[in-house]
Amino acid sequence: MYIEALALTQFRNFASAKLAPGKTVNLIIGDNGSGKTSLLESIYCLGFGRSFRPGTYKQLIQHEAERFTVFAKVIEQSGRRHQVGYQRDESGDVQLRIDQEKEKRFAALARLVPVQLMTPESIELILGGPKQRRQFMDWGVFHVEHSFYNDWLNFSKVLKQRNSLLKQRRFEAERSYWDKQFAAYGERIKKHREDYLEGFLPVLEERLGAFLPQYKFEFYLKNGWDREVSLSEALIKHQDQDLRYGHSTVGPHKAELRIQANGEDVRNLLSRGQLKLLVAALKLVQGEYLQQKTGVQCIYLVDDITAELDTESQTKFCDALVASESQVFVSAIEMGDLNQLLQTPDTKMFHVEHGTVKEQ
Numbered sequence: 001m002y003i004e005a006l007a008l009t010q011f012r013n014f015a016s017a018k019l020a021p022g023k024t025v026n027l028i029i030g031d032n033g034s035g036k037t038s039l040l041e042s043i044y045c046l047g048f049g050r051s052f053r054p055g056t057y058k059q060l061i062q063h064e065a066e067r068f069t070v071f072a073k074v075i076e077q078s079g080r081r082h083q084v085g086y087q088r089d090e091s092g093d094v095q096l097r098i099d100q101e102k103e104k105r106f107a108a109l110a111r112l113v114p115v116q117l118m119t120p121e122s123i124e125l126i127l128g129g130p131k132q133r134r135q136f137m138d139w140g141v142f143h144v145e146h147s148f149y150n151d152w153l154n155f156s157k158v159l160k161q162r163n164s165l166l167k168q169r170r171f172e173a174e175r176s177y178w179d180k181q182f183a184a185y186g187e188r189i190k191k192h193r194e195d196y197l198e199g200f201l202p203v204l205e206e207r208l209g210a211f212l213p214q215y216k217f218e219f220y221l222k223n224g225w226d227r228e229v230s231l232s233e234a235l236i237k238h239q240d241q242d243l244r245y246g247h248s249t250v251g252p253h254k255a256e257l258r259i260q261a262n263g264e265d266v267r268n269l270l271s272r273g274q275l276k277l278l279v280a281a282l283k284l285v286q287g288e289y290l291q292q293k294t295g296v297q298c299i300y301l302v303d304d305i306t307a308e309l310d311t312e313s314q315t316k317f318c319d320a321l322v323a324s325e326s327q328v329f330v331s332a333i334e335m336g337d338l339n340q341l342l343q344t345p346d347t348k349m350f351h352v353e354h355g356t357v358k359e360q
């Protein structure tokens with residue numbers, strides 16, 4: 001999958017901008033505050049429906065404007081073309097379009113624009129709470145195993161309802177109905193995640209062997225309930241706790257992916273630069289594995305590649321990006337060595353200045 005045309009209207013500091021990205025590396029160069037991150041953010045919005053920066057959607061709308069629009073022409077590996085559009089106005093109203101047709105579900109857009117993002121803040125994937133790692137894992141499961149989405153949607157509805165009844169102290173009367181569904185969808189989500197990791201982790205371990213050969217990495221999926229029992233049994237075991245706290249304390253919404261290096265939690269052992277390289281490996285491999293399983297290439301967005309990586313690490317990372325043959329958008333203040341590091345026959349360079357973008 002790659003973007004052959006991108007158009008932004010009233011998005012951050014871009015009143016109106018159009019570009020025709022190349023199918024491999026696209027270097028986005030510009031001074032501080034020129035709009036480089038905003039450009040990456042617009043593509044991210046197509047793949048996730050929200051920004052990766054703090055704040056609300058309102059901050060994406062250009063000051064004094066009423067709505068933003070991001071429009072892209074994307075090409076699948078098969079050569080099939082699609083047009084996707086995402087518009088959001090001040091009141092929060094969302095308009096999605098795929099091939100001129102109105103689309104209700106954001107997931108349909110996300111499937112057409114699989115995006116992996118790497119920024120200096122991405123090490124929060126390791127340093128942050130379990131939710132970050134769950135979302136990471138579920139991106140992969142969503143794109144590789146299409147039936148996951150419905151199970152996840154159904155589980156989310158049941159979880160919401162179950163929590164609401166627990167909170168209102170009205171749960172006891174309806175327990176058996178809700179717990180049966182909760183356990184059924186919850187077990188399916190667990191199975192999807194286990195299946196995904198079974199294929200993904202060996203590819204990741206190979207990449208980590210090249211990126212951080214001094215460490216032996218181990219990954220543990222915690223399902224969100226006691227491994228020895230089924231989810232139904234765990235719900236019975238924790239029923240008093242759920243009633244006391246007024247929400248569901250066990251289930252796949254509590255899952256966690258633990259990462260260790262040489263037997264220790266990576267957070268305690270690796271330096272910031274090494275953690276960044278670990279995150280780069282996780283994200284790169286998620287794209288590689290997606291391609292292996294489905295033939296779909298993801299789009300990599302890389303904001304400020306040089307931050308905290310030494311020359312050797314930058315080279316490893318850039319080589320892997322080029323080798324992926326995927327579409328990559330890399331932002332930087334200066335070109336530096338990037339042109340050499342990220343050289344492909346189709347590398348394109350764009351210069352961003354005060355919310356305008358020009359191909360060089």
Ligand SMILES: Nc1ncnc2c1ncn2[C@@H]1O[C@H](COP(=O)(O)OP(=O)(O)OP(=O)(O)O)[C@@H](O)[C@H]1O
Binds near residue numbers: 038
């Ligand atoms: N809603 C908005 N409307 C207009 N301008 C905005 C809006 N939100 C942010 N900006 C401005 O857009 C500019 C571009 O910000 P962006 O973070 O994209 O720059 P950048 O090129 O990535 O900078 P840096 O190199 O410092 O990271 C900033 O000057 C910011 O103040």
